[in-house]
Amino acid sequence: xxxxIQKFIDTASFTNALKVTIAAVIxxxxxxxxxxxxxxxxxALGAIFAYPSDIASSLNQKMYGIVLTAISTSIIxxxxxxxxxxxxxxxxxxxxxxxxxxxxxxxxxxxSMLSFSCLVALALAFSNTTSGWPMFFHALLIFAGGIFYxxxxxxxxxxxxxxxxxxxxxxxxKLTAKYLKLRGDLWSLNADxxxxxxxxxxxxxxxxxxxxxxxxxxxxxxxxxGSSAANRKMLVVFICLVEILELALSTAFDxxxxxDKFDDHPKVLATYQKLAYHLASSLKNFSKSIKKGKTQxxxxxxxxxxxxxxxxxxxxxxxxxxxxxxxxxxxxxxxLQYADKQVDKIKTIEHAFTRDYNTLEYKGLDKDIEKxxxxxxxxxxxxxxxxxxxxxxxxxxxxxxxxLIIGLALGNYFPFQNAYWILLTIIVIMKPGYGxxxxxxxQRIIGTILGGIIAFGVLYFIKDNFIISMFSVLxxxxxxxxxxxxxxxxxxxxxMYVVFIYGILTxxxxxxxxxxxxxxxxxxxxxxxxxxxxxxxxxxLSAPATIKKAVVANxxxxxxxxxxxxxxxxxxxxxxxxxxxxxxxxxxxxxxxQRMVQEPKTKQxxxxxxxxxxxxxxxxxxxxxxxxxxxxxxxxxxxxESFNVVVNTGIQNLENAIETLNGNNPANQSASVNELKLxxxxxxxxxxxEISIHKNSTETDFDSVMQEAQLVIExxxxxxxxxxKIVQTTQTLKxxx
Numbered sequence: 001x002x003x004x005i006q007k008f009i010d011t012a013s014f015t016n017a018l019k020v021t022i023a024a025v026i027x028x029x030x031x032x033x034x035x036x037x038x039x040x041x042x043x044a045l046g047a048i049f050a051y052p053s054d055i056a057s058s059l060n061q062k063m064y065g066i067v068l069t070a071i072s073t074s075i076i077x078x079x080x081x082x083x084x085x086x087x088x089x090x091x092x093x094x095x096x097x098x099x100x101x102x103x104x105x106x107x108x109x110x111x112s113m114l115s116f117s118c119l120v121a122l123a124l125a126f127s128n129t130t131s132g133w134p135m136f137f138h139a140l141l142i143f144a145g146g147i148f149y150x151x152x153x154x155x156x157x158x159x160x161x162x163x164x165x166x167x168x169x170x171x172x173x174k175l176t177a178k179y180l181k182l183r184g185d186l187w188s189l190n191a192d193x194x195x196x197x198x199x200x201x202x203x204x205x206x207x208x209x210x211x212x213x214x215x216x217x218x219x220x221x222x223x224x225x226g227s228s229a230a231n232r233k234m235l236v237v238f239i240c241l242v243e244i245l246e247l248a249l250s251t252a253f254d255x256x257x258x259x260d261k262f263d264d265h266p267k268v269l270a271t272y273q274k275l276a277y278h279l280a281s282s283l284k285n286f287s288k289s290i291k292k293g294k295t296q297x298x299x300x301x302x303x304x305x306x307x308x309x310x311x312x313x314x315x316x317x318x319x320x321x322x323x324x325x326x327x328x329x330x331x332x333x334x335x336l337q338y339a340d341k342q343v344d345k346i347k348t349i350e351h352a353f354t355r356d357y358n359t360l361e362y363k364g365l366d367k368d369i370e371k372x373x374x375x376x377x378x379x380x381x382x383x384x385x386x387x388x389x390x391x392x393x394x395x396x397x398x399x400x401x402x403x404l405i406i407g408l409a410l411g412n413y414f415p416f417q418n419a420y421w422i423l424l425t426i427i428v429i430m431k432p433g434y435g436x437x438x439x440x441x442x443q444r445i446i447g448t449i450l451g452g453i454i455a456f457g458v459l460y461f462i463k464d465n466f467i468i469s470m471f472s473v474l475x476x477x478x479x480x481x482x483x484x485x486x487x488x489x490x491x492x493x494x495x496m497y498v499v500f501i502y503g504i505l506t507x508x509x510x511x512x513x514x515x516x517x518x519x520x521x522x523x524x525x526x527x528x529x530x531x532x533x534x535x536x537x538x539x540x541l542s543a544p545a546t547i548k549k550a551v552v553a554n555x556x557x558x559x560x561x562x563x564x565x566x567x568x569x570x571x572x573x574x575x576x577x578x579x580x581x582x583x584x585x586x587x588x589x590x591x592x593x594q595r596m597v598q599e600p601k602t603k604q605x606x607x608x609x610x611x612x613x614x615x616x617x618x619x620x621x622x623x624x625x626x627x628x629x630x631x632x633x634x635x636x637x638x639x640x641e642s643f644n645v646v647v648n649t650g651i652q653n654l655e656n657a658i659e660t661l662n663g664n665n666p667a668n669q670s671a672s673v674n675e676l677k678l679x680x681x682x683x684x685x686x687x688x689x690e691i692s693i694h695k696n697s698t699e700t701d702f703d704s705v706m707q708e709a710q711l712v713i714e715x716x717x718x719x720x721x722x723x724x725k726i727v728q729t730t731q732t733l734k735x736x737x
Contacts, residue, residue, distance in 0.1 A: 017480035023047035046145020070146025073121035080125035102397035123423035177283035184276030208587035250629035425523025435598025447491025455499035472500035653723035
């Protein structure tokens with residue numbers, strides 16, 4: 001139990017919740033002591049409004065975001081108070097204001113958080129409208145509360161400046177370890193490849209988020225603070241984790257063929273699987289050590305596992321004979337080499353977290369690193385381009401505007417005691433996607449009812465205001481901490497916090513909470529109905545564009561590998577960017593599938609094709625990564641014309657898929673089946689000539705040439721097969737429309 005509590009406390013979500021709780025509670029306690037509770041309460045609201053903008057980024061960006069949120073929420077609060085008495089002008093102005101706030105989300109995550117805070121501030125402005133000097137003073141207090149939150153956040157930052165980054169790196173390690181474990185699972189005799197692949201795709205979505213969080217903090221900090229030892233250490237670890245993931249993807253073969261070859265030799269599969277599991281468990285243990293703040297880690301030893309795999313390869317070759325076992329031996333040897341490289345990367349990570357680590361050894365890794373982060377630009381053209389029904393943000397902005405105006409009108413027309421709770425419920429629940437809105441609707445209702453029951457039970461037995469105050473602070477902390485990870489639990493604690501506050505301030509708490517439950521139900525119903533009927537953004541409409549981005553990303557990655565194979569030399573930044581984008585877009589495609597599954601059955605059009613294309617593109621990414629990793633890590637022969645024809649055929653197949661998704665007929669045809677067969681024959685002949693030339697070379701050189709001859713051709717054949725299937729599936733997808 002204590003371990004679970006410690007694990008929960010040592011998370012970024014708990015730290016953020018602690019910041020906003022401190023920033024909200026201190027003003028209330030201090031000003032209540034001087035009998036000015038209302039001032040303290042408004043300051044606390046300002047702190048809560050500023051909190052969502054405290055997202056992963058450089059310190060400067062974080063400060064700008066929080067200050068801008070504090071200014072915006074105070075101005076919006078003032079705006080509502082100024083126009084509220086003038087009913088004729090109020091509704092048109094407030095409608096335009098809500099839409100303007102919502103559409104700001106087109107500028108990314110930070111803008112979305114700013115938009116959310118401003119909408120919450122707008123809703124709560126109706127809870128206590130004033131006029132004259134008090135409304136200016138109220139707005140000023142909102143701003144001051146936001147600035148106070150900024151000061152609390154800065155204190156946390158300077159106490160542990162690298163803690164957030166360390167926690168994100170730790171999470172990245174944990175997820176990468178899970179990915180390695182799943183790759184190992186594929187080697188089981190009766191492996192459910194479909195289920196394992198689906199888990200890998202879900203994990204890719206999570207890894208994309210973590211990678212982006214790390215980049216958002218690591219790269220700007222590097223640019224501002226220079227290549228400090230701590231920054232370079234984190235950079236080394238992050239690069240190693242990305243490369244470990246690529247190596248894991250590179251251990252990819254056509255698994256049907258792999259099991260046909262090795263199922264009769266279970267010791268081979270079990271030995272490699274043991275090594276894969278050891279790699280995964282080592283990374284997992286690292287993640288736990290970092291979380292505990294340890295720098296001296298347990299001593300690693302992979303020698304026994306690697307040696308065992310070498311012995312098994314030798315036994316396999318003796319059992320079948322050198323000629324018959326050649327293909328399997330080359331596959332296993334490549335797996336062994338990649339595992340050895342993963343061991344090196346893990347040892348580099350280990351050294352990075354020991355005190356004797358010399359970061360100067362890795363100076364230069366940060367070259368052109370800024371290119372891996374999307375520039376923060378806010379041009380007017382982005383806003384203008386999104387002012388159409390083709391934009392999901394535009395649709396969402398219209399939807400939430402109409403829904404909030406309806407909620408406001410209902411609150412004013414019917415005798416709701418706290419009508420602003422209807423608005424708050426709509427704002428918190430309603431998301432651009434139908435699935436997430438539906439999920440949050442149920443979670444919010446369940447959390448509100450459950451929280452109300454528990455809180456009433458506590459108030460029935462406990463009458464001491466001090467104890468209830470302590471409970472309310474604890475519930476506030478837990479409510480914020482769980483809101484990002486488990487919304488139902490978060491909503492439960494937030495409801496308990498509100499009930500406890502009302503229990504302290506008002507004698508008719510039972511009646512007030514009943515109204516809160518009714519308001520929540522009305523708001524949730526409005527949000528659910530609006531998301532279904534008001535300009536919904538169904539995933540099947542945007543799926544072709546998402547699929548296209550994934551295919552384009554794989555195509556660019558393959559082009560970069562072809563360029564590298566032809567020119568050799570050092571690995572270019574464009575290669576690394578293409579690799580990064582391929583990982584991201586495959587994850588985005590799977591995320592699209594996940595959202596589609598949450599939608600009504602009648603709207604799950606092309607679900608099978610979307611999933612199949614996610615799997616095919618993930619497999620293609622594995623094949624491309626395998627080819628790229630092999631070329632990087634081995635001394636290869638010159639790229640032949642046949643190699644380029646085959647690779648260009650794969651690139652053209654993907655181009656045909658892109659044209660199909662665009663609604664066009666492919667203008668250029670790929671190489672014919674007979675031509676491809678001819679080219680593969682030529683490749684084999686070229687490799688045979690290379691083999692005959694190296695017959696009198698050392699055994700190591702001869703094996704290297706044989707390995708290249710076998711594995712490059714195998715990967716090219718699998719790559720062509722996958723690219724053809726992608727074309728066929730996209731044609732099926734478009735033919736159904």
